[in-house]
Amino acid sequence: MSVISIENLVKTFGRVRALDGLDLRVEPGEVHGFLGPNGSGKSTTIRILLGLLRRDSGQVRLLGGDPWRDAVALHRRLAYVPGDVSLWPNLSGGEAIDLFGALRGGLDHRRRDELLDRFALDPTKKCRTYSKGNRQKVAIVAAFASAVELYVLDEPTSGLDPLMEAVFQEEVRQLTGAGASVLLSSHVLAEVEALCDRVSIIREGRVVEAGTLTELRHLARTTVTVETGRPLTGVTDLPGVHEVRPVDGRVRLEVEPAHLDTLLAYLVRFEVRALTSAPPTLEELFLRHYGDHADSDRTASVGGAR
Amino acid sequence: MSSFTGTSRLVRLALRRDRARLAIWVLGTPLIGYALAQSVAGLYPDEQTRLGYAETAVTSVVARAFNGPIAGTELGAVVVTETYLTLALLVGLLSTFAVIRHTRQNEETGRAELLGAAAVGRYALLTAALVVVLGANVLAAALLALAFVGAGLPVAGSAAAAAAICGVGVALTGIAAVTAQLTVTSRGGNALAAVAVGVAFLLRAAGDVLGQRESGGVRLDSAWPTWLSPLGWGTQVRAFGAERWWVLALPVALLVAGVAVAFVLTERRDFGAGLLAARRGPARAARGLLSPVGLTWRLHRGALAGWAVAVAVLGVCMGLAGNEVDAMIADNPQTAEVIAQLGGGAELVDAYLAAMLGIFALTLGAYVVQALLRTRNDETDGVLEALLATAVGRTRWLGTQLLGAVLGALALLLLAGVSTGLGYGLAAGDPIGWTVELGAAALLRLPALLVVAGVVAALFGVLPRVSVALSWSVLIVFLLLGQLGAVLDLPQAALNLSPFTHIPSAPAADLTVLPLVLLTAVAATLFAAALVTFRHRDIPG
Numbered sequence: 001m002s003v004i005s006i007e008n009l010v011k012t013f014g015r016v017r018a019l020d021g022l023d024l025r026v027e028p029g030e031v032h033g034f035l036g037p038n039g040s041g042k043s044t045t046i047r048i049l050l051g052l053l054r055r056d057s058g059q060v061r062l063l064g065g066d067p068w069r070d071a072v073a074l075h076r077r078l079a080y081v082p083g084d085v086s087l088w089p090n091l092s093g094g095e096a097i098d099l100f101g102a103l104r105g106g107l108d109h110r111r112r113d114e115l116l117d118r119f120a121l122d123p124t125k126k127c128r129t130y131s132k133g134n135r136q137k138v139a140i141v142a143a144f145a146s147a148v149e150l151y152v153l154d155e156p157t158s159g160l161d162p163l164m165e166a167v168f169q170e171e172v173r174q175l176t177g178a179g180a181s182v183l184l185s186s187h188v189l190a191e192v193e194a195l196c197d198r199v200s201i202i203r204e205g206r207v208v209e210a211g212t213l214t215e216l217r218h219l220a221r222t223t224v225t226v227e228t229g230r231p232l233t234g235v236t237d238l239p240g241v242h243e244v245r246p247v248d249g250r251v252r253l254e255v256e257p258a259h260l261d262t263l264l265a266y267l268v269r270f271e272v273r274a275l276t277s278a279p280p281t282l283e284e285l286f287l288r289h290y291g292d293h294a295d296s297d298r299t300a301s302v303g304g305a306r
Numbered sequence: 307m308s309s310f311t312g313t314s315r316l317v318r319l320a321l322r323r324d325r326a327r328l329a330i331w332v333l334g335t336p337l338i339g340y341a342l343a344q345s346v347a348g349l350y351p352d353e354q355t356r357l358g359y360a361e362t363a364v365t366s367v368v369a370r371a372f373n374g375p376i377a378g379t380e381l382g383a384v385v386v387t388e389t390y391l392t393l394a395l396l397v398g399l400l401s402t403f404a405v406i407r408h409t410r411q412n413e414e415t416g417r418a419e420l421l422g423a424a425a426v427g428r429y430a431l432l433t434a435a436l437v438v439v440l441g442a443n444v445l446a447a448a449l450l451a452l453a454f455v456g457a458g459l460p461v462a463g464s465a466a467a468a469a470a471i472c473g474v475g476v477a478l479t480g481i482a483a484v485t486a487q488l489t490v491t492s493r494g495g496n497a498l499a500a501v502a503v504g505v506a507f508l509l510r511a512a513g514d515v516l517g518q519r520e521s522g523g524v525r526l527d528s529a530w531p532t533w534l535s536p537l538g539w540g541t542q543v544r545a546f547g548a549e550r551w552w553v554l555a556l557p558v559a560l561l562v563a564g565v566a567v568a569f570v571l572t573e574r575r576d577f578g579a580g581l582l583a584a585r586r587g588p589a590r591a592a593r594g595l596l597s598p599v600g601l602t603w604r605l606h607r608g609a610l611a612g613w614a615v616a617v618a619v620l621g622v623c624m625g626l627a628g629n630e631v632d633a634m635i636a637d638n639p640q641t642a643e644v645i646a647q648l649g650g651g652a653e654l655v656d657a658y659l660a661a662m663l664g665i666f667a668l669t670l671g672a673y674v675v676q677a678l679l680r681t682r683n684d685e686t687d688g689v690l691e692a693l694l695a696t697a698v699g700r701t702r703w704l705g706t707q708l709l710g711a712v713l714g715a716l717a718l719l720l721l722a723g724v725s726t727g728l729g730y731g732l733a734a735g736d737p738i739g740w741t742v743e744l745g746a747a748a749l750l751r752l753p754a755l756l757v758v759a760g761v762v763a764a765l766f767g768v769l770p771r772v773s774v775a776l777s778w779s780v781l782i783v784f785l786l787l788g789q790l791g792a793v794l795d796l797p798q799a800a801l802n803l804s805p806f807t808h809i810p811s812a813p814a815a816d817l818t819v820l821p822l823v824l825l826t827a828v829a830a831t832l833f834a835a836a837l838v839t840f841r842h843r844d845i846p847g
Contacts, residue, residue, distance in 0.1 A: 013846070043847055050695045052845040072699040080695035086688035088605065089491065092587025095595060102596035103696035123589040128490060139692070152695075 001064060003028050003150055003181040004049065009058035011044055011205075018044045020205035021058070026150075026183055031176055033192040033199035034185040037290045041205040042185045043083070046154050049183075050080060063149060076105040079143035083155035083185075085135040087127035093138045094123030100142035112145040118167050133159035144171055151175060151182045157191060169194055189282045201289045208289055213282070220280040220288065221254040224263065229271030238263060250274070312426035316434035320408050328442050331400045335393060335446045336453035339468075342389040343457035345795060350384050359384055360524035367630035368658065371511040374541035375526035382454070382463040382546030390471065394540055395503070397446065397475035401439050402499040405482035408435035411492035432483060432568060439479050440561075447472035463546035469554050470540035477536035477557035478503065480564025487571035497612070503537075504616060508623075510538035515627075536560060598698055602710040606677060610714050613673055617666065617718050618725045624662045625729020625740075628655055653814065655734075659726065659744060660814035666722040667751035668788050668806055670715055671758045671781050677711040678762040682773050691847060704840050708763055708833060715755045723748025747812035753825035757805035758784070760832025767839030 004026035011019040019041045026032040036042050047053040049062055051071030060067055065074050087096050094116075101107025116123055121137045130138065136159045143151060157168050165188070172182060172195055186192050192199060193213065200210040209216055221242065226232070227250045235251070236244050240259025245252055255263050260277075267275070280288075321328070350356045356379045363369045363376040373391060377383040409432055412418035418431055447468045454464035478499065485498035513532025520527050525547070532538035539556045543549060594600045681704065684690040694700060727744030731737030761780050765773040787796070787804040801807045805828070808821040 047691075047845070047847060050691075052691060052694060052847075054842075054844055071694075072697050075695060075697040078695075080692070082688065082692060082695075084688060086692070088601075088689065090587075090608075091595075091604070092589065094589040095587060095591040098591035099596055099601060100692070100696060102591075103598070103693065103698050105697050124586045126585070126587055 001028075002026060002061070003063060004032075004183060005059070005061045006045070006049075007059040009045070009048065009060060010056045011041075011048060011053060012056055018205055019048075019055075019058075022202065022206050024200055024207060024210075026181055027198075028181055029176060029179055030197040031172065031182040031184055031195045033196035034183055034202065035187075035192065035199055035286060035289075036202035040202045042202055043154060044205075045202070046080075046152055046183075046185065049152065050075075077148050078150040078152055079104060079146045079148045080152045081136070081139045081143045081154065081156040083158060085132075085139040087130070087135055087138060089126065089128035091127055092124055093121060093127060093130060093134070096127055096138050097123065097142040097145070100139075101146055104142075104146050104148070107142070107145045108147060109145075111147075112141060115141040115144055115171070118171070119164060131159070133161065133164070136160060137164070140168065140171075144175065147178075149180055151180060153182060154185045155187065156184070157186070157188060165191065189286065193282055201286070203289055216285055217279055218257050220285055221256055222260060222280070223252065223254055223278045224260075225250055225252045225274075225276045226267055226272060227251075227274040228267070229273055232267075232270050235263075235266065238266060309427040309429040310433055312421075312424065312430045313433045313437070316421070316426065316430055317437050320434055320438045324404065324407075324438070327400075327404070328438075331397075332442055332446045332449065335397060335471075336449040338396070339389060339393055339450045339471075340453040340457055342392075343385045343454055343459065346385045346388050347381055347457065348795075350381065353379065356381065356384055357524075363387055364519055364524045364526055367515050367627050370514045370517070370526065371627060374510060374514050374532075374538070375517065375528055376524055376547075377541075377544035378547030379524060380460075380463070380546045382459045382467065385454070385457075385459065386467045386470075386541075386545050390467075390540060391537075393450075393471045394474040394537060397443065397472055398478040398503060398537075399500075401443060401475040401479045402482040402503070403496060404439045404442070405435050405479055406486050406492050406495040406499065408438065409483070410486040410489065410495045414490065414492050428572060429569060432486075432565075432572060436479065436483065436565060440476065443472045443475040443479070446475070460546065462549060466543050466549040466551065466554075467545035470543040470545055473543075473554055473557035474536055474540050477539070477560045480557075480561035481536070483564045483568035484571070487568050487575065501612075506535040506537040508619075509535035510541070511623075513538060514541075598703055598706040599709070602706050605680065606710050606714060609673075609677070610717070613670075613714075613718055614721055617670075617722045621666070621722050621725025622729035625659075625726040625731070625744075626733050628658055628662075628726075628730040629733030655730075656814040657811075659730065660747070660811040662726055663723060663744065663748050663751060664788070664806065664809070664811060666726075666748065667719065667754055667809070668785055670718050670722070670751075670755060671784060671806075673718060674711050674715050674755050674758045675762055675777050675781050677714055678707060678759055678766070679774055679777060681707050681763075681766050682770060685770060685845060688847070691845060694845065700841050701837050704763065704767075704837055708759060708836070711759050712756065715759070716749070716752055719748045719751055719755070720745055743813060750812050750817070750822065751806075751809050753822045753829065754805040754809050756829035757825055757832065760829040760836065763836035764832045764839070767836040767843065770843070 002025050004024060006022060006024040009019050009022040009024075010017070022041065022045060024034075024045065034042055034045070044053065048055050048060060049067050051067045051074070054068055063074055063077050067074060087093075091099070097112060097116075098107070101112070119137045119141060121134060121141060125134075127135070127138070136156060140156055143153075151172075157165050160168060169191065172184075176182060182195075184192070184195065196213070198210065198212050199216065200207045201216075202208070209219065211219075225247070232251050235241060235253065238259070239262065240256035241253055241263060242256075243252075243254045350359055360376050360379045360383070363373060373387045376387045412421070412431060421431065450471060451464045451468035454467060455461055459467075481502045482495070482499045485495045485502070486492075489495045489498060509531040513529045513535065514526060516529035516531070517526040518529075519525070525544075528538065528542065532542065536557060539553055543551070543553045595604055681690075684693070690703075693703060723745040724741050726748075727741035728737055730744070731740035734740070758781065762773070762777045765776050765780075769776065784804040784806055787801055788806050805825050808825055810816065810818045810821065
């Protein structure tokens, strides 16, 4: 059974359709990357999963229950780290951690101290004196010190330095190693690449792409640059070939993975002297979905040629 | 770039942010002033009635403590004595909140950091706040003077009275400019300034109670504590009775001094920091903190302690003053007659004590509103989201907040009754008996506070976005109905809107149970509505 299963979820705020038929599935034991530009509906989805917002329509199951109706029972089995952590200014960090742990139904004190140490967080400081990164550490330590089935992390590392980012990644691996699942909303692509088993890319309230990173790469076009002995002609008419343009006496084009074979067979007739082929980078993959013109018949802005 | 660069832009920003508040302030003050002046004129139409009023004002310790000295027997002097405290506190608190809002609150929320990174000078934020607040005070004073003139009062006196009232706003602007530099939070800055207002009130009351009556008139020669109080200066202007214009220089001097200190502090302290440093806390939470109830107690105990000290001190003082009512009756049968009428024919002291308990109950309404509005505060700053993502249900959370506010109000009410009873008992004899009687009488006011709590909670459930403004507005309406309803001669139907109207005024009146039961039922209904609506609404981020 899936840890999170969302089908055709719709949520509107007045006239704004924040979620417009969203589907999302997180399987047990996986780290699921949840990506999308700002305002695309990631946090709205997470708030519905936490029972803070009520869905307009669609199916949502969380750990086998209804996130709105069974909120309290489900919250004992999950831990949440918000992107913008706000704490009680006059409590110390240690008090806030213990409080969150207790309200969630208990926390492993040995693990708490170990995490404080690893994240180099001083628990005696008052919350009002913490920086953004340190407030995030409070929420991360409080969440990770609870042994729960699901961790919902909404841009948890946006304020952390690279050293702490590395610690964060190790800790997440430890959680999934123990069998937990993670829903990770993030803009840090290196983090996504390092941690996520599968990703869902959301745009304007619906998921536009979902799968493993390898699968997503296969959906995107490969950039081919070729130098031929004879002038290259007729290549624009081949199936699956786009954006053909001359560059420094060579030709650069984009080809859909399914038609790579046909293209290569065609190219050899023109005496190929040099050929490079580059799969899309992660950035290109995401930019394709994040950008303003990410409709189906435009490709990613490959290689900065535009 | 000078230290003041960007001030004019920040002034425009503040005006844009506060246009509604400022309009209410600048137009509301003269409107209230006009209405009060009209009604007082109706109550004291001739020299004879005004002489009686002035005689009471100068003889009665209670009147001296609350209204301050009267400047003469002209109609204007009566109007000022009746309206000064209300209008001065209104203007003073509005000035304080506005200064803090545009300085410390900007720093606390990080908005000032964005502004400070732009071409904005070090002093610009504070200067802009001062320009806006002082501008509002000057404008309000001008309109208030016109309102008094419009109500048929002489021009010079009207100008002096308006300047005296808005002078309190000017003086408190200077105080708030300093407190904004001392604390890290705007809540703390407001609290410090509020403490200053409380001290100013007590100083003025003490100075006026200890003052000597001038021979051959109704004027009072106030003792020195009054001259230390910004609230006292306004009364010393003696509007409508041989005005002493030079006294108006005192609030201006305090403003100049306060602003100078504030600028020096701005120079000395780090951005975002206060002068009162944050202490460290425990590395681990005590067991008692680890529940919604424990957290609520932790978050409320500071404010509760502050209120408790203020209530206890005021209660004992008012109780001690109660004995003066007795003494006054012996000295002055004419005054006794006046107060007996005011007290509805009841025993004079009982009427006085009942009135004090009523004022306490209304004031504690502010505690209830402030304590319960933390709910909305938690929602807007995101703490609520994190809390409800744990295994704490919505009903449990809001229920705990309600419980905290109600228990706090109950404790403070009891303390108010007990301390007043103790003060009166110490002066008049039988402290234990009076402590018990007034403690019980004070608790009878609880149902009205329950209704206030119900209104705030229901607003939080149904109309969260406007719940802060509406909650305070409702309390102010209750306050105005209670304090001014009788003076303004409002119809009973309007007075009945306030739950405080329905409380039997023990110990002056007999105990009637029905209104208390009905008020409690209304409160229970509002609580239920709050819990149900909050259970079913969205909590947007």
